[in-house]
Structure formats: C-alpha cells, structure tokens
Amino acid sequence: MAVTIYGLGCKSTKKAKQWMINNQIPFVERDIKKDPLTVPELQDILRLTMEGTDDIIAKRSSHYQKVEVDFDDLSLVELLEMIQEQPKFLKSPIIVDRNKLQVGYNADEIRQFLPRKTRKFQLLNWTQDLKPIEW
Template sequence: MTVTVYGVGSSRSTRKAVQWMSNNQIPFVERDLLKDPLTVLELQEILQLTIDGTDDIIAKRSLPYKNMKIDIDELSLLELLEIVHKEPRLLKSPLIVDKKKLQAGYNEEEIRQFLPRNTRKFQWLQWKVEHLQPLKG
C-alpha cells in the first residue's frame, strides 16, 4: 500500500517524514500542498480517518490561523474546507495518509504505524532480545 505525504512546502517535519519513509523503504508519494492543494473532496476523505475531526488536521498555532479574523467554530464544515483549500498552510504538516491511517505532523513513534505489521513485530522482538536479556550472575 502506498502512503501519501502531504506537506506544506519543504517544512522540516515534512522532510523528516519523507526521509523516514525512504530509510524504511515504505512506498510513498509526496505532494506539496502549496503547489497542488487538497480538494474539498480529498479533505473530506482525510477527515474520515480522524478521531476529532478538523481539530486533528488544522494547525491552530499557525500564522494563517492566527491571522484569520473568523471563528472557525462558527463555519459550516464545507465553508471551512473551502478556506483550507485556498490556504493549505492552515493544515498541520505533514499529513501522512494511507487508506486506513492518518498521522498529522511528524512523530517518530507514531510514524511506525506505516511499517508493515511483520516488520514492526520483528523490530519489537529484536528490541526485546537486546534489552530484556536475563541478568547473569
């Protein structure tokens, strides 16, 4: 399954996510949202993967968000998605997505969810052997 890394320009977090995907041989495509913004339909598909809806993907500490003179809680979902389409810097970066999973922002532990299950299991067993060997003596 191919992962998509949606990033805003060449942000540091997006570069880290892309490097991690490359290092772990995860098939991925990268999409610069400044050059190719998400459509409203694509945003709706991403929202289906969230737990807390728009709170999971909107960067409330971003400068564009702070400069907005509107209360996003007063907007309909469609109005908000149209604004995000026009101003992709309102999104957390990167958004890492496959068909079933979403990660907003780069987190070194959480990104491991995109590794195949057998790889995660092997790495966990390897860590367990290295760190939990019985004490000698």
C-alpha cells in the same frame, strides 16, 4: 496502496520523507501549496481523524492566528473550502494510506506505516536486546 505525504515543505515533512526512504516504504509526496487538497480529499482525511478538523488545522500557526474568522461559525463545507484556498491552515505533514493517518512527524507513531511483519520483527529484536534486571 502507497503512503501519501501531504506537506508544506517544512522540516517535519522532510523528516517524514527521509524516514520513509530509510525504511523502504513507497510513498507519494504532494506539496499542498502548489497542489492544494480538494474538498473531497479533505473529507477522506477527516474520515480517519479522531477529533475531526481539530486534528488537522494548525491553530497555533501565525497564519491561523492572523485570520479574523470565527472558524466555529463556518459550516464544514465552508471550512474545507477555506482550507483548500489556504493550505497553510493545515498541519504538516499529513501522512495517510488507506486506513491510517498521522498528522505531524512523530518518530514513534510513524512506525504504524511499517508492514506488520517488520514491526513484529523489530519488536522481537528489541525485547531480545533487553537485559534482565538484577536485584
């Protein structure tokens, strides 16, 4: 299954796309401003999170700060419907495949999308490049 990058066209989304291209990982890009996530798609993403909606909502964004809604008072469905209507509430990018999730661009964490053999090969080459410590 290909990797999907859900993004808002921000710098982090562009970095993630370039990383995928540089590492020859097939991906599908989706601009969530033009094509917002549906409630079932958001539920699928939440299934992969550790902290639920806290992992995907951009609470420090100006868009979030301007809204006069207490998100804690909303049901999950109400919150997901609100996110569907206002995709700027989401962090960007959200990168997923069948069972992996990364929210935001992180150069170390994005490596999880490399095939296992590639990660193992890179790790072996990296450890061979280490020089022994001389005391």
